[in-house]
Amino acid sequence: MVQSQYDTSTNTQNIALAERFDFSIQKEFRDAYRHTEKPHVEFKVDLPDTRYIDSAALGMLLVLDDHAQQLGGKVILCKPSDDALKILQFANFDHIFDIR
Numbered sequence: 001m002v003q004s005q006y007d008t009s010t011n012t013q014n015i016a017l018a019e020r021f022d023f024s025i026q027k028e029f030r031d032a033y034r035h036t037e038k039p040h041v042e043f044k045v046d047l048p049d050t051r052y053i054d055s056a057a058l059g060m061l062l063v064l065d066d067h068a069q070q071l072g073g074k075v076i077l078c079k080p081s082d083d084a085l086k087i088l089q090f091a092n093f094d095h096i097f098d099i100r
Helices: 023-033 055-070 082-090
Strands: 002-007 012-017 042-046 074-078
Touching: 002 023, 012 023, 023 055, 042 055, 055 074
Parallel strands: 012 042, 042 074
Antiparallel strands: 002 012
């Protein structure tokens, strides 16, 4: 499950993910950001409940990063669970994304 909300006061698109971030939510994840076309938007992907991330999900994050860069924005991966952080670090995503 993906929840998404745009905050006009901070120009931030918040995307919250459930326990599993995998190919089965690809359409939901894409729909959570694809209509956001604001210049310099910040995409915050909240991962505190996420325990599993597959390779398709890693690819989805890269596509989101491309979208953000086209808008002059950025992606921040927020509060990843220990399991999610290990996966992100193993994939060297800590060198690509700002993880807070």
